Amino acid sequence: MKRILVVFIVALTCVGAMWLVSGAQVQAEQTAAVEVAEADVTAPKYVFLFIGDGMGFPQKTAAEMVAGERLVIDQFPAQGVTTTYAADRFITGSAASATAMASGQKTNIGMLGQTPDGQHVVSIAEMARDMGMKVGIISSVSIDHATPAAFYAHVPKRGQYYDIDVALAQSNFDFFGGGGIKDPTNKRENATEFVGDVNDLLAENGYSVIDNRDDFMALTPESGKVVCWNNWLQDSGAMPYHMDVREGEDITIAEFTAKAIEMLDNENGFFIMVEGGKIDWACHANDGTAAIEDTLAFDAAVQHAVDFYNAHPDETLIVVSGDHECGGLTLGFAGTKYASNFELLGAQTVSFQYFTAEILADFKEQHADGATFEDIKPLITEYFGLKFEGAEDDLLVLRDSEIAQLEEAFELSMSGETIDTQDYQTYVVYSDSYDPLALTLTHVLNQKAGLGWTSYKHTGVPVGTSAIGIGHELFNGYYDNTDVALKIMDIMGIDPQVHMADTTVGEEVAAQ
Ligand SMILES: [Zn+2]
Numbered sequence: 476m477k478r479i480l481v482v483f484i485v486a487l488t489c490v491g492a493m494w495l496v497s498g499a500q501v502q503a504e505q506t507a508a509v510e511v512a513e514a515d516v517t518a519p520k521y522v523f524l525f526i527g528d529g530m531g532f533p534q535k536t537a538a539e540m541v542a543g544e545r546l547v548i549d550q551f552p553a554q555g556v557t558t559t560y561a562a563d564r565f566i567t568g569s570a571a572s573a574t575a576m577a578s579g580q581k582t583n584i585g586m587l588g589q590t591p592d593g594q595h596v597v598s599i600a601e602m603a604r605d606m607g608m609k610v611g612i613i614s615s616v617s618i619d620h621a622t623p624a625a626f627y628a629h630v631p632k633r634g635q636y637y638d639i640d641v642a643l644a645q646s647n648f649d650f651f652g653g654g655g656i657k658d659p660t661n662k663r664e665n666a667t668e669f670v671g672d673v674n675d676l677l678a679e680n681g682y683s684v685i686d687n688r689d690d691f692m693a694l695t696p697e698s699g700k701v702v703c704w705n706n707w708l709q710d711s712g713a714m715p716y717h718m719d720v721r722e723g724e725d726i727t728i729a730e731f732t733a734k735a736i737e738m739l740d741n742e743n744g745f746f747i748m749v750e751g752g753k754i755d756w757a758c759h760a761n762d763g764t765a766a767i768e769d770t771l772a773f774d775a776a777v778q779h780a781v782d783f784y785n786a787h788p789d790e791t792l793i794v795v796s797g798d799h800e801c802g803g804l805t806l807g808f809a810g811t812k813y814a815s816n817f818e819l820l821g822a823q824t825v826s827f828q829y830f831t832a833e834i835l836a837d838f839k840e841q842h843a844d845g846a847t848f849e850d851i852k853p854l855i856t857e858y859f860g861l862k863f864e865g866a867e868d869d870l871l872v873l874r875d876s877e878i879a880q881l882e883e884a885f886e887l888s889m890s891g892e893t894i895d896t897q898d899y900q901t902y903v904v905y906s907d908s909y910d911p912l913a914l915t916l917t918h919v920l921n922q923k924a925g926l927g928w929t930s931y932k933h934t935g936v937p938v939g940t941s942a943i944g945i946g947h948e949l950f951n952g953y954y955d956n957t958d959v960a961l962k963i964m965d966i967m968g969i970d971p972q973v974h975m976a977d978t979t980v981g982e983e984v985a986a987q
Contacts, residue, residue: 518968519945520744520790522603523780524959526576527773528569528622529755529766531800531938537763537926538770540806540817546774547781548795551941553950557959558937559799562591566935569755570633572798572956573625577748579960580973587621587639588629595976599963600626602974603746604647606967611650611735611745613776615728615769616752617712618651618704619643619658622798626748629976630667637661637673643702644676649745650738651682651702652731654752655712677702688726696738703731709828716753716765716826717772729775736783744790749776757826758802760909761928763921765826766804784944792945792966796959797938803929811925816870819924822860827913830858835910839889846889848882851912855881859916870923877919884915906931 525548527534539546561571562581574582574589577598583591590596604610614623619639624630628642636658643651659673670676677684685691685703694701705726709715715725732749739745751773757765777795784791806815825834834854842850855861861881865872873881887894888911896907905911908931921928940959942950946966954962965971 517789517945519792519966520608521740521783521787521792522599522608522744522746522963522967523791523793524576524599524746524748524963525751525773525777525780525793525795526573526622526748527751527754527770527795527797528616529758529799529801529933530751530770530773530797531804531934531936533800533804533806534754534758534766534770534797535939536806537804537817538767538774540815541767541820542771546770547777548774548941549939551793551795551943551947553942553947555940555942555950556937556953557796557940558953558955559797560935566933567799567956568633568933569621569798570625573622575956576796576798576959577625578973579957579964579971581957585633586631587625587633588627589631590973593631595629597974597976598626599960599967599969600648600746600748601646602964602969603967607743609650609739609741609743609745610646610648611652611739611747612648613651613728613731613735613748614653614750614752615714615717615772616750616756617654617657617708618702619656620654620713620750620752622750622752623651623653623748632665634663635665635667636663637666637669640673641666641670641676644673644680644682647680647700649700650735650747652726652735653704653728653750654714655704655708656702657712688724691726691730691734694734694738696740698738701738703734710756710832713753713756716757716769716828718765718768718824719826719829727775728772729779732776733779736779747780749773749780751776755798755801755933756828758800758804758928759931760827760906760917761802761914761921761931762827762917763804763924763926763928764820764823764917765828766802767820781943788944790945792942792947792963794940794942794950794959794963796940796956798956799933800936800938801933802931803927803934805927805929806925808922808925808927810922815925817924819860819870819920820926822871823858823917823920824860825858827909827917830916831910831913834858835888835912842889848885851885855916859920861916861920873919880915880919881912884911888912 559567561567563583568584570587571582578596580596600610612623621633624639627646628639630638640656682700682702687706705714754769780793862872896902949962961971
């Protein structure tokens with residue numbers, strides 16, 4: 476597949492966000508600088524796209540500080556800055572962002588694989604499949620969640636899980652791995668058309684479903700098409716947070732990546748997308764330790780691709796990006812001034828989710844007749860390292876004001892009352908989604924470490940995109956998330972533009 480690669484053949488014009496300024500809608504149009512460079516390149520046989528969901532620069536830098544060494548991702552020779560906005564909102568969501576990175580199409584919040592007016596666009600995974608490459612899709616959350624779904628589904632609403640599951644079963648992709656599927660039997664009753672139990676569809680379409688580590692480890696390239704999920708799906712069909720992983724029982728995202736590489740390596744090459752989905756979930760919950768551990772687990776998955784690249788340097792492209800930042804994480808906090816105490820985060824031994832669903836749930840069961848704050852103190856110290864007394868210079872010792880915060884959150888958590896999210900101040904302090912005590916514990920510990928959170932949602936800051944391998948130079952600079960897909964297409968020998976579903980990319984490429 477030898478061809479002349481024309482870098483940025485013409486000015487890439489992308490229609491910018493719809494700004495609402497004083498009620499007037501102003502359409503900002505961005506035109507990238509014309510940059511023409513010709514390089515004689517061979518399209519890569521092996522293409523990896525890693526997406527750290529919710530992974531902005533602070534998430535990566537915090538992980539680097541905890542690891543004590545630069546992330547694999549940040550050692551790549553090409554480093555870019557990527558804008559993320561959706562077609563209809565400055566702060567994007569995973570569906571719109573993944574659609575942009577999968578197909579080059581800006582779309583509205585919640586839409587998957589479609590233009591804002593509902594036309595289907597072809598993803599680079601579908602293009603790779605049509606070109607005869609094998610395709611693998613991996614996510615640490617459910618494999619029908621927005622980010623992975625943007626590579627094989629075309630629905631107006633990301634919550635159409637049954638339709639997405641049907642699309643997964645009909646994708647003819649070779650490998651799905653990570654979390655489960657959310658609605659194989661249309662329990663949500665929002666199917667466009669019910670065509671049967673998706674478990675049956677998977678079998679009819681030649682997929683083996685693997686749900687445990689032993690069978691997973693035994694898979695070989697001869698095993699055929701597989702859908703594999705971790706045996707323990709911790710929350711909403713997702714793999715456990717990396718810090719909660721049970722060694723020898725759970726499959727890590729790095730192991731899913733290594734297995735996909737092993738199974739999909741073939742003479743026609745492969746396209747593998749790996750999503751670190753729980754980075755985002757940890758950030759929604761403002762749990763810095765869980766976010767960092769999942770970022771490091773994601774980076775370990777990238778290392779497997781790099782090992783493969785080192786063995787096939789002239790045939791491989793690896794691109795790593797984030798779909799948006801989440802939580803408004805920043806690496807500094809008013810209370811700690813110029814100090815950063817990342818080491819304190821290591822005192823937390825379970826995720827907010829594990830604490831809420833296992834530790835706190837058990838505690839509440841054992842104290843059904845009522846509990847005092849004194850009763851919970853040992854658990855706070857055991858799982859978050861926060862101490863109620865100790866040496867003056869021990870940073871984990873709680874101040875009176877912090878104890879008061881925890882006590883209020885404890886009372887609220889034990890009362891079982893639903894939080895009034897209509898009340899502005901209550902929402903800002905406790906969110907509308909998390910246990911008040913678990914949330915306050917991570918807030919207090921994170922602030923002591925010098926981490927600040929500004930939101931329970933995504934933010935609009937640009938993210939980093941890194942690349943190594945064939946054509947990686949294209950990923951230097953400042954560009955939009957739609958360009959991530961267009962650049963990958965360009966390098967793969969595909970006309971770098973949005974492809975509508977009625978075009979056959981395979982034929983187009985074959986004709987070149
Ligand atoms: Zn999110």
